Amino acid sequence: MEQPLQHTIALLGRTPASLDAFLRELPEPLTRQNEGGDTWSAYDIVGHLVYAERTDWMPRAKMILEFGETRTFEKFDRLGQVKESQGKSLGQLLDAFARVRAANLNELRALNLQKEDLNRRGQHPSLGVVTLAQLLATWAAHDLTHLHQLSRIMAHQYREAVGPWSAYLGVLKCAGHSSS
């Protein structure tokens, strides 16, 4: 297995436990707070990660291996988790994330991907041609984008409270860099 892929699998394997340790025992107001308007909370992020885990990464990887560029990926629904999370507690979502992530990584390892597999190409509905290597790198970078967003959401409550220390706190200056 290529070293970058081993690193990616290692990172992907740590996200559920890290989020669990951070979020499960926090008071609910903290995990439901957002950055105002229709922005996301920690709860929304975990729901989104579960939904992406089920509908995005491995289904697309398998589509590349099976159909190459001849079949375009299903579009990813960025709000797909709203319906699916309904009525679920944060603890249930964290459990689901750990379960589905572990199953996906088992499936990924079992593919025993070789260098030539990683160069195989698929068709993204908006981005055009992408490779399997790019998809797998994006899976990990997507986790990290949401950890980055999560730290910013949790820091939001302290924007005023820190007083003059805001000058030293990078996270309070982050306005986000994309829709997520």
Next chain:
Amino acid sequence: MEQPLQHTIALLGRTPASLDAFLRELPEPLTRQNEGGDTWSAYDIVGHLVYAERTDWMPRAKMILEFGETRTFEKFDRLGQVKESQGKSLGQLLDAFARVRAANLNELRALNLQKEDLNRRGQHPSLGVVTLAQLLATWAAHDLTHLHQLSRIMAHQYREAVGPWSAYLGVLKCAGHSSS
């Protein structure tokens, strides 16, 4: 106890376990990589958190309660961890962080701070007058700033690898917002 303080203590209590779950089992190249030049790695961040835990937050809180504005805080050494971390493994630093954070939170709880205590003022060597409430909010926001930085450092390796997906990944657009 004020609700914001309860929330701050809850957040501060979760950081060590969350970092442990994320970092302890990662391959060493991942925890030692940085963003180039003399920027920080995950290892550096954990060392910095241990150092700040020992020299910054509770010592300053106690100085406010004891001396108010009449004594200026010791300057915080932003590179103080370099010497202290020398020869220590990441696992040892994670253990130290968990231990010293737990001890500090026990000490903070034992102070049983009331609203009037939180309004007490101290003297920061660069920022001037600050309150105990601001110091405690900054303690939590400082954790979050370094979680924010950590996600960006870990994502650094994927800047090129994600190909066209970089358009969707906020963390890859983050250039940091301060020296840390």
